[in-house]
Amino acid sequence: xxxxxxxxxxxxxxxxxxxxxxxxxxxxxxxxxxxxxxxxxxxxxxxxxxxxxxxxxxxxxxxxxxxxxxxxxxxxxxxxxxxxxxxxxxxxxxxxxxxxxxxxxxxxxxxxxxxxxxxxxxxxxxxxxxxxxxxxxxxxxxxxxxxxxxxxxxxxxxxxxxxxxxxxxxxxxxxxxxxxxxxxxxxxxxxxxxxxxxxxxxxxxxxxxxxxxxxxxxxxxxxxxxxxxxxxxxxxxxxxxxxxxxxxxxxxxxxxxxxxxxxxxxxxxxxxxxxxxxxxxxxxxxxxxxxxxxxxxxxxxxxxxxxxxxxxxxxxxxxxxxxxxxxxxxxxxxxxxxxxxxxxxxxxxxxxxxxxxxxxxxxx
Amino acid sequence: xxxxxxxxxxxxxxxxxxxxxxxxxxxxxxxxxxxxxxxxxxxxxxxxxxxxxxxxxxxxxxxxxxxxxxxxxxxxxxxxxxxxxxxxxxxxxxxxxxxxxxxxxxxxxxxxxxxxxxxxxxxxxxxxxxxxxxxxxxxxxxxxxxxxxxxxxxxxxxxxxxxxxxxxxxxxxxxxxxxxxxxxxxxxxxxxxxxxxxxxxxxxxxxxxxxxxxxxxxxxxxxxxxxxxxxxxxxxxxxxxxxxxxxxxxxxxxxxxxxxxxxxxxxxxxxxxxxxxxxxxxxxxxxxxxxxxxxxxxxxxxxxxxxxxxxxxxxxxxxxxxxxxxxxxxxxxxxxxxxxxxxxxxxxxxxxxxxxxxxxxxxx
Numbered sequence: 001x002x003x004x005x006x007x008x009x010x011x012x013x014x015x016x017x018x019x020x021x022x023x024x025x026x027x028x029x030x031x032x033x034x035x036x037x038x039x040x041x042x043x044x045x046x047x048x049x050x051x052x053x054x055x056x057x058x059x060x061x062x063x064x065x066x067x068x069x070x071x072x073x074x075x076x077x078x079x080x081x082x083x084x085x086x087x088x089x090x091x092x093x094x095x096x097x098x099x100x101x102x103x104x105x106x107x108x109x110x111x112x113x114x115x116x117x118x119x120x121x122x123x124x125x126x127x128x129x130x131x132x133x134x135x136x137x138x139x140x141x142x143x144x145x146x147x148x149x150x151x152x153x154x155x156x157x158x159x160x161x162x163x164x165x166x167x168x169x170x171x172x173x174x175x176x177x178x179x180x181x182x183x184x185x186x187x188x189x190x191x192x193x194x195x196x197x198x199x200x201x202x203x204x205x206x207x208x209x210x211x212x213x214x215x216x217x218x219x220x221x222x223x224x225x226x227x228x229x230x231x232x233x234x235x236x237x238x239x240x241x242x243x244x245x246x247x248x249x250x251x252x253x254x255x256x257x258x259x260x261x262x263x264x265x266x267x268x269x270x271x272x273x274x275x276x277x278x279x280x281x282x283x284x285x286x287x288x289x290x291x292x293x294x295x296x297x298x299x300x301x302x303x304x305x306x307x308x309x310x311x312x313x314x315x316x317x318x319x320x321x322x323x324x325x326x327x328x329x330x331x332x333x334x335x336x337x338x339x340x341x342x343x344x345x346x347x348x349x350x351x352x353x354x355x356x357x358x359x360x361x362x363x364x
Numbered sequence: 365x366x367x368x369x370x371x372x373x374x375x376x377x378x379x380x381x382x383x384x385x386x387x388x389x390x391x392x393x394x395x396x397x398x399x400x401x402x403x404x405x406x407x408x409x410x411x412x413x414x415x416x417x418x419x420x421x422x423x424x425x426x427x428x429x430x431x432x433x434x435x436x437x438x439x440x441x442x443x444x445x446x447x448x449x450x451x452x453x454x455x456x457x458x459x460x461x462x463x464x465x466x467x468x469x470x471x472x473x474x475x476x477x478x479x480x481x482x483x484x485x486x487x488x489x490x491x492x493x494x495x496x497x498x499x500x501x502x503x504x505x506x507x508x509x510x511x512x513x514x515x516x517x518x519x520x521x522x523x524x525x526x527x528x529x530x531x532x533x534x535x536x537x538x539x540x541x542x543x544x545x546x547x548x549x550x551x552x553x554x555x556x557x558x559x560x561x562x563x564x565x566x567x568x569x570x571x572x573x574x575x576x577x578x579x580x581x582x583x584x585x586x587x588x589x590x591x592x593x594x595x596x597x598x599x600x601x602x603x604x605x606x607x608x609x610x611x612x613x614x615x616x617x618x619x620x621x622x623x624x625x626x627x628x629x630x631x632x633x634x635x636x637x638x639x640x641x642x643x644x645x646x647x648x649x650x651x652x653x654x655x656x657x658x659x660x661x662x663x664x665x666x667x668x669x670x671x672x673x674x675x676x677x678x679x680x681x682x683x684x685x686x687x688x689x690x691x692x693x694x695x696x697x698x699x700x701x702x703x704x705x706x707x708x709x710x711x712x713x714x715x716x717x718x719x720x721x722x723x724x725x726x727x728x
Contacts, residue, residue: 107523117520148520155519156481156512159471159552162544167531170544180526180534183544188523 017049017243024216026050026241037061040092041311042085042242048210050241052219056206057238061096067206068196069093070101070237072189075109075120077255078263079127082245084135085308089210089242091136098208099201100142103192104128107147108185117148129362131264133355134348143201144362147188153198158191164228173217186218193222197234208238216241245308246301250280265349268342275302275334275341282323283330294326295333302330302337309340381413381607388580390414390605401425404456405675406449406606412574414605416583420570421602425460431570432560433457434465434601436553439473439484441619442627443491446609448499449672453574453606455500462572463565464506467556468492471511472549481512493726495628497719498712507565508726511552517564522555528592537581550582557586561598572602580605609672610665612642629713632706639666639698639705646687647694658690659697666694666701673704 021028029051033039035058042048060067071090073083094100104124109115115123129144170178174186197203209219219239226234247253247260254260259278262271282300284290297303297320310316319336322328385392393415397403399422406412424431435454437447458464468488473479479487493508534542538550560571573583583603590598611617611624618624623642626635646664648654661667661684674680683700686692 107520111523111527149516152513152519155516156471159548160474162548163475165544167542167544178531180529180531180547183547184523184526187548 020213021050024213026052026216027054029054029240032058038096040089042089042308045307045313046243047085047308048089048240048242050213051239052223053236053238054208054240056235057208060206064097065206066202067098067208068101068201069098070103070193070196070207070209071211072103072105072192073124073128074113074255075104075106075124075128076113076115077123077127078258078261078265079131080253080255080261080263081305081308082253082261083128083131084264085242085245086210087132087135087137089240090132093208093210094137094141098141099196100137101192101196101201101207102132102142102144103150103195104144104146105185105189105192107188110148111181111185121146125359125363129359130352130355131348133358133362134264134351139358139361142362147192150191150195151200153200154191154195157194157198158187161187161190161225161229164225173221186221189218190222190225193218193237194226194232194234197232197237204233204235206235206238208240210240210242212244213241215239246304248274248278248280248301250299250301262341264345265352266345268345271341271345272338275338279305279334279337281330281334283333284326287329290329291326295323295328295330297323300330300333302333305337306340309337309344384577385414388577390416390580391418393418393604396422402460404453406453406672409671409677410607411449411672412453412604412606414577415603416587417600417602418572418604420599421572424570428461429570430566431462431572432465432565433462434467434557434560434571434573435575436467436469436556437488437492438477438619439468439470439488439492440477440479441487441491442622442625442629443495444617444619444625444627445669445672446617446625447492447495448628449606449609450574451496451499451501453604454496457572457574458501458505462505463560464501465556465560465565465571466496466506466508467559468508468510469549469553469556471552474512475545475549485510489723489727493723494716494719495712497722497726498628498715503722503725506726511556514555514559515564517562518555518559521558521562522551525551525554525589525593528589537585550585553582554586554589557582557601558590558596558598561596568597568599570599570602572604574604574606576608577605579603610668612638612644612665614644614663614665626705628709629716630709632709635705635709636702639702643669643698643701645694645698647697648690651693654693655690659687659692659694661687664694664697666697669701670704673701673708 020026027050029043029048030046032051032054033043036043057067069090071086090100104120106117106120106124109120110117124146170183174182193209195201196207197205211219223236226236245253249260259274262274280301282296282298282303284293284295300323303319303323306316306319319328319333323333384390391414393407393412394410396415396418397407400407421431433454435450454464454466468484470481470484470488473484474481488510534547538546557573559565561568575583587600590600609617613624623638626638644665646660646662646667648657648659664687667683667687670680670683683692683697687697
């Protein structure tokens with residue numbers, strides 16, 4: 001059992017992912033990587049670092065059995081590169097023939113962040129859905145829904161769950177600060193994770209939920225509850241855990257702090273300005289000193305971001321080595337990132353225009 | 365503030381209604397009786413003994429303004445004479461032009477009594493709805509619904525309520541034994557009480573909820589929450605409190621104990637047998653002693669039942685006096701009740717046949 005309650009409403013910076021795995025009973029993704037048929041970049045690069053029961057998903061992919069991917073979005077603020085990490089995985093699973101369930105957590109947004117349902121709807125569509133489509137999500141086999149507009153069985157299921165839980169358990173998992181509103185958010189989210197397995201969705205089936213570490217309590221709690229709800233014959237949901245992209249200034253990337261992220265709708269000048277001005281550097285105080293001592297890519301945010309964005313391992317290694325040796329200056333490293341981002345964003349923002357026309361295919 | 369938490373899941377026998385009024389801040393119905401335009405029998409006879417904000421309802425009736433009546437049914441067991449007390453009030457308000465909201469608490473039945481939703485549906489229709497119709501409920505301006513099949517706004521509203529409440533408050537009101545399942549039942553019931561005032565039902569309006577004392581915590585909590593949800597501009601719901609019909613053997617009448625009640629579908633032989641065998645008597649041990657000392661109508665269940673059933677005050681008084689003086693024997697008193705019940709049930713059971721045809725008018 002875990003000793004420390006993780007508060008999923010307070011995402012904290014994580015320094016040591018290996019320690020995390022051991023402490024919280026997450027399996028190392030590295031150990032199963034060789035069994036994954038077509039691993040994506042984030043898997044190969046250790047950005048997806050942990051999992052629970054992912055072998056079920058590997059089996060489903062290999063045997064071409066039905067499986068699903070579920071992810072939730074918080075309809076608040078701008079869609080930024082941190083969100084892209086989940087979106088890329090979503091699209092990866094769709095290409096592997098997963099049914100995709102994407103839920104806009106508008107009930108949670110209203111209950112815990114006071115975001116009106118209508119505003120949440122607008123953000124989910126204009127910020128998230130359009131970007132998903134531009135990134136490559138296809139309408140086929142996607143169920144995109146809002147917590148506030150789910151089916152009756154889904155709505156009722158979020159209530160039925162309470163038959164199998166106690167307040168003590170909720171407090172042990174979520175800590176003493178839990179409120180009725182947070183509890184309802186939790187119940188709704190548990191219903192979301194099990195929704196692909198309800199009768200109306202032709203359940204039960206393996207489901208993978210790609211998440212950050214902050215969602216572990218929900219994943220564990222959902223798996224516990226799924227096991228208790230014997231009548232439903234749920235397959236325990238699988239999860240993968242990916243690293244968080246750090247905020248530009250270090251610390252966490254947050255929708256509520258525009259200086260911490262680059263949005264997928266940011267203009268080239270904004271990208272340049274933000275990176276030049278805010279991106280925390282691992283370089284030395286002077287060029288001379290940098291040439292002599294070298295930089296520290298492990299704390300340099302521009303380099304960290306490139307580990308998420310630069311597809312070529314070879315290029316990435318070269319950047320790492322050159323920065324460490326002092327051959328590459330901080331300004332030059334930032335230019336590499338700016339170039340990479342602006343080229344991507346130019347293409348992406350073009351695709352967004354076509355994406356708008358497809359929105360209605362997702363909002364059936 | 366109340367000192368003792370009332371547990372609405374454990375109905376207790378109530379000995380002294382006057383003390384109750386004072387202690388729990390319920391107004392005496394007697395004091396407003398003279399302002400009620402067409403008071404019904406239960407009101408005149410003190411069976412409806414208390415209220416909260418009933419003056420709003422009196423005003424609406426007098427000014428012919430729109431108002432609503434809401435009641436919930438627990439879809440479990442047989443429909444018996446205890447349930448008829450609420451049904452009669454429901455029909456009374458309908459005759460006074462109230463819109464009637466009748467909710468089958470199937471979510472609560474499932475969460476707190478483990479009654480499957482489908483079974484609850486059957487019971488609500490075959491036991492409750494048919495009897496309501498046979499007792500005189502008309503389809504016009506009635507919304508008969510199931511908690512599990514409410515509108516999306518209703519379902520979401522039951523979640524939104526949590527923004528305005530704390531766990532400490534819930535514990536203070538419902539006691540420490542509250543569970544997540546009971547909390548969801550409470551939230552759902554609060555949504556029910558405020559449902560007639562949601563936008564889809566044409567907004568704020570006076571609503572009366574006729575209940576027994578066991579429902580007081582829900583009424584108080586709902587009124588508190590309604591006041592906090594300022595954006596909705598709710599009218600604080602009104603309530604009336606009626607006495608419970610005692611169980612045949614004394615103590616409480618309970619659906620789970622057939623020896624405690626007479627169902628509206630019971631055969632004449634069953635009625636006779638139950639009353640002769642089980643009805644607790646206020647008579648003396650021998651006829652001789654009874655003639656000499658007289659009986660005690662205040663503890664005699666047959667007499668108590670007649671206070672709910674015998675329409676004529678004059679007849680009722682005569683029975684009281686004759687039993688008290690010893691002129692009327694226990695066997696004779698029981699025969700009066702049996703005659704009264706079987707005549708009513710013969711007519712009622714005939715009406716049930718016609719009622720079946722009207723069911724679909726309520727299940728739109």
